[in-house]
Amino acid sequence: xAYLNDEKIKQLTHQANEVRQSIxxxxxxxxxxxxxxxxxxADVFTTFYFHILKHDPHNPDWxxxxxxxxxxxxxxxxxxxxxxxxxxxPIEELKTLRKLGTRLQGHPHRTSLPGLETTSGPLGxxxxxxxxxxxxxxxxxxxxxxxxxMSDAEQQIGQIWEAAMWAGNNKLGKLIGIIDxxxxxxxxxxxxxxxxxxxxxxxxxxxxxxxxxDGHNFEEIxxxxxxxxxxxxxxxxxxxxxxxxxxxxxxxxxxxxxxxPPGSIEPKGAPPKAEQAKKALEQLRTLGxxxxxxxx
Amino acid sequence: MLNKELKLVSExxxxxxxxxxxxxxxxxxxxxxxxAGDANPNVVVLCADLSESTRAQTYQKKYPDxxxxxxxxEQNMASLASGLAAVGKVPFISSYAMFSPGRNWxxxxxxxxxxxQNVKIAAAHxxxxxxxxxATHQAIEDIGIMRGIANMIxxxxxxxxxxxxxxxxxxKIKGPVYIRYAREKTPIVTTxxxxxxxxxxxIYRDGKDVALIAAGPLVYEALMAAQVLxxxxxxxxxxxxxxIKPIDEALIIKAAKxxxxxxxxEEHQTMNGLGSAVAEVLARxxxxxxxxxxxxxxxxxxxxxxxxxxxxxxxxxxxxxAAKKAIGRKx
Numbered sequence: 001x002a003y004l005n006d007e008k009i010k011q012l013t014h015q016a017n018e019v020r021q022s023i024x025x026x027x028x029x030x031x032x033x034x035x036x037x038x039x040x041x042a043d044v045f046t047t048f049y050f051h052i053l054k055h056d057p058h059n060p061d062w063x064x065x066x067x068x069x070x071x072x073x074x075x076x077x078x079x080x081x082x083x084x085x086x087x088x089x090p091i092e093e094l095k096t097l098r099k100l101g102t103r104l105q106g107h108p109h110r111t112s113l114p115g116l117e118t119t120s121g122p123l124g125x126x127x128x129x130x131x132x133x134x135x136x137x138x139x140x141x142x143x144x145x146x147x148x149x150m151s152d153a154e155q156q157i158g159q160i161w162e163a164a165m166w167a168g169n170n171k172l173g174k175l176i177g178i179i180d181x182x183x184x185x186x187x188x189x190x191x192x193x194x195x196x197x198x199x200x201x202x203x204x205x206x207x208x209x210x211x212x213x214d215g216h217n218f219e220e221i222x223x224x225x226x227x228x229x230x231x232x233x234x235x236x237x238x239x240x241x242x243x244x245x246x247x248x249x250x251x252x253x254x255x256x257x258x259x260x261p262p263g264s265i266e267p268k269g270a271p272p273k274a275e276q277a278k279k280a281l282e283q284l285r286t287l288g289x290x291x292x293x294x295x296x
Numbered sequence: 297m298l299n300k301e302l303k304l305v306s307e308x309x310x311x312x313x314x315x316x317x318x319x320x321x322x323x324x325x326x327x328x329x330x331x332a333g334d335a336n337p338n339v340v341v342l343c344a345d346l347s348e349s350t351r352a353q354t355y356q357k358k359y360p361d362x363x364x365x366x367x368x369x370e371q372n373m374a375s376l377a378s379g380l381a382a383v384g385k386v387p388f389i390s391s392y393a394m395f396s397p398g399r400n401w402x403x404x405x406x407x408x409x410x411x412x413q414n415v416k417i418a419a420a421h422x423x424x425x426x427x428x429x430x431a432t433h434q435a436i437e438d439i440g441i442m443r444g445i446a447n448m449i450x451x452x453x454x455x456x457x458x459x460x461x462x463x464x465x466x467x468k469i470k471g472p473v474y475i476r477y478a479r480e481k482t483p484i485v486t487t488x489x490x491x492x493x494x495x496x497x498x499i500y501r502d503g504k505d506v507a508l509i510a511a512g513p514l515v516y517e518a519l520m521a522a523q524v525l526x527x528x529x530x531x532x533x534x535x536x537x538x539x540i541k542p543i544d545e546a547l548i549i550k551a552a553k554x555x556x557x558x559x560x561x562e563e564h565q566t567m568n569g570l571g572s573a574v575a576e577v578l579a580r581x582x583x584x585x586x587x588x589x590x591x592x593x594x595x596x597x598x599x600x601x602x603x604x605x606x607x608x609x610x611x612x613x614x615x616x617x618a619a620k621k622a623i624g625r626k627x
Contacts, residue, residue: 067382111412117382119411125375125403132379132387135364136340139385159403162372 001052003226004219008051012218015085016046020247021284022081022094027261028277030098033106036244036257037151038078040182040215044240045082047221048147057087060115066144067117067133071126072151072180073107074259079116080104088115124157126150127177131167134175134235145229148177153185155196161206168207173232176225177208180215182244184255199239208237215240248280249288298501298519303489310485311523318481321513322420324456325477326354328463329388333359338384339467342377344370344391349479350420352390370396374403374415381413386467393419393435393476401441409447409472416466417442422476423563424596424604425513434596440568442474443541449494450540451475452562452570454515455484458538461492469494476512478563480601483516485536497544499551503533506619507551510561511537511570514589514610518561521615532619540570548577552584557622559587561615563605566590585625587618 004012019042027033048068049055055065070079077097084091089103096102103113107121118129130148137144154160167175179199187193196202203210209231213220221240228236244258245251256267262276271279283289298304309315333339333355342364347353356363364380366373370391377387389396397404397417408415419438426434443450449469453459459477466473491498500515501522510518515536522532533555537544552558558578560571571588578584591608605611 069379109410118378119406122402122406125371125378125407128372128375128403129379129382129407132376132381133383134379135376136380136383136385139340139361140383142383159369159371159375162367162369163375166366166369166372166376 001222001226004051004222009218012046012050015050016042017247017284017287018085019046019078019081021281022084022091023077024248024262024277024280024284026077026081026094026097028263029095031261031264032098033077033261034074034259035261036184036251036254037072037075037180037182039248039251040242040244040246041075041078041180042246043216043218044149044178044180044221044242045078047218049082049086051222052225054145057083057115060088064144067130067146069117069126069130069133069146069148070108071120071148072123072154073120075151076108079108083115089113123151123154124159127160127163127167130177131163131172131175134167134172135170138172138174144174146175148175150177150179152179152181152183152190152196153193155179155199156194164203164206164208167235171233172235175235176228177235177237179237179239180242181239182242184244184258186255186258188255203237208235210237210239212239212241215242216246247284249283250276250279299499302491302498302500303487304500305484305487311520313483316483318483319456320479321453321456321459321482322351322477322479324453324459325390325418325420325463325475326351328460329355330358331460331464332467333362336386336467339386339388340364340380342366342373342387342389344368344373344395346391346420350390350392350418370400371403374400375407377415378407378411378413381415386414388416388418390418390420392433393422393438394433397438397442397474398435405445409445412447412471414470415472417472417474418463418477419475420477421479423478423512424591424608424610425478425480425563425601427480427601427604428598430598431595436563436565436591436596437568438476439540439562439564439570440572443573444568447472448541449473451538452511452540453477453538454512454536455482455486457484457486457488457490458492462538465492465494478513480513482513485516485519492538495539495542495544497535497537497539497547499533499547500536501532501534503531504555505531506557506559506623507533507535507555508559508561508615508619509535509537509548509551509570509574511540512563514561514563517610517612518615520612521619524612524616525619530619530623537570540573543573543577545577545581548574549581552578552582556626557585559589559615559618559622561589563610564590566592585622587622589615589618
């Protein structure tokens with residue numbers, strides 16, 4: 001992995017936008033699923049699959065691959081979309097999300113889709129699995145990096161702290177956690193439902209190296225991972241501040257879109273249900289009206 | 297007469313409680329782990345602060361680098377093991393049955409079974425014979441919550457030797473396995489040469505009037521009951537059923553056909569355990585009167601193990617009464 005140049009940033013920007021469009025299209029087709037989290041994490045996922053990860057979409061079981069564990073499985077539309085664009089499976093297959101017989105289960109299932117490292121949905125157990133992988137790989141003196149993506153509301157679960165304590169105690173230098181700090185959960189804003197702050201101090205108290213970044217800034221994402229890799233005597237955490245619903249103005253910052261697809265609800269400020277999907281795609285294709293879409 | 301082909305212990309001492317050799321079933325776990333570890337360098341053992349009493353310590357002493365201390369965190373332990381299995385390890389997780397799988401059921405279901413990872417869940421201190429610790433530490437629901445999960449195999453060994461064989465066998469299976477061990481000294485019924493195959497039940501003593509289908513420490517009680525029943529002119533077949541899932545359907549159907557009545561015997565809640573598994577087979581294939589020797593929809597309590605076995609109706613004379621009742625229900 002190298003630091004980013006302007007050309008690479010341009011590519012990632014374009015790619016993340018494609019991923020966001022796919023997320024909207026697949027959710028509209030599925031008629032259920034989560035919108036805000038996947039859109040908010042599109043930049044992080046794009047940076048991982050198109051720059052950070054050592055992986056081979058055509059050889060998903062490659063032993064030397066880095067492991068990316070998605071703990072908050074409900075944002076899987078962003079993982080599926082990014083994987084499809086990275087070449088793991090045909091983009092057309094995204095339309096099968098949540099349908100009978102699909103490999104793209106409503107929450108990710110490892111044995112259904114090559115390239116998924118685990119099965120998740122019930123929150124709080126991904127970090128334990130990532131820690132187990134990092135520990136096992138270290139036993140065999142392997143060099144693979146293990147990344148675990150978590151949500152912020154997930155920090156309310158006890159098992160996260162069991163895993164944090166264990167990984168800190170075992171000085172798992174190859175383990176890097178990333179928290180999607182988008183401040184929302186189903187019932188509202190995290191700090192209203194059950195405050196997770198001070199998050200940085202909590203993780204530091206568990207003997208982790210902690211950084212906070214803008215989760216929409218490709219350079220910050222890459223630089224933080226590089227710094228985390230340089231800290232080899234303890235595990236690292238990156239708190240990525242993101243905007244839920246990023247890229248679709250009527251969804252941004254609104255917890256109502258946590259678990260709802262376009263066309264399903266009409267919270268304040270949203271267009272009529274029938275126009276929501278079209279509006280979302282229009283905005284993404286024109287980068288919020290900044291450019292004239294080639295599709296218009 | 298004991299089935300000679302199965303190389304069980306001598307009848308001369310077996311039926312005398314004062315002479316029969318007794319060992320804690322959990323000892324077999326520690327010994328089985330060492331056998332598994334000798335055979336496969338990828339075997340790792342995780343324990344949640346109970347290595348002495350679960351007997352994981354036996355393994356820890358021989359393979360300290362392949363023993364992983366988790367602290368009191370059973371949910372983390374289950375998912376750590378899933379991660380270790382994902383990179384090629386063969387993890388055994390060990391604690392008391394009440395905590396693992398009692399506390400970490402969802403992690404076992406999602407991250408081990410649905411995720412189809414090669415993890416073994418080894419649960420000590422199962423059943424009311426745990427004794428003085430009381431109901432909080434007496435798991436009597438564990439077989440039910442484990443056998444209800446797809447992909448899971450469930451073993452309930454009858455004595456320390458069988459526990460050793462079951463543990464070693466579990467390490468060779470590619471996929472999730474649950475093994476349940478009792479704490480107390482339990483009469484030894486099998487020998488080093490007694491067979492143990494996954495999915496097989498065994499006729500330890502043949503008979504034609506009633507089939508006593510037992511697992512765990514109740515296998516010995518069933519054998520004792522058969523001895524008493526013989527004096528009353530009743531010929532009881534005693535079946536040891538150490539694999540609760542997948543259960544040996546053929547042997548159970550045959551027993552129901554040939555004996556006409558069944559008593560299931562287990563140190564577990566009457567719901568969802570061995571008795572339920574047997575009833576499911578019979579209902580589908582060959583309905584027969586069945587009585588259930590098990591804990592009857594209540595919690596355990598403090599007491600000496602033998603006092604509790606008596607109070608909860610899990611002794612040989614309870615099985616004798618149940619057998620007569622089952623026979624009386626034949627049409």
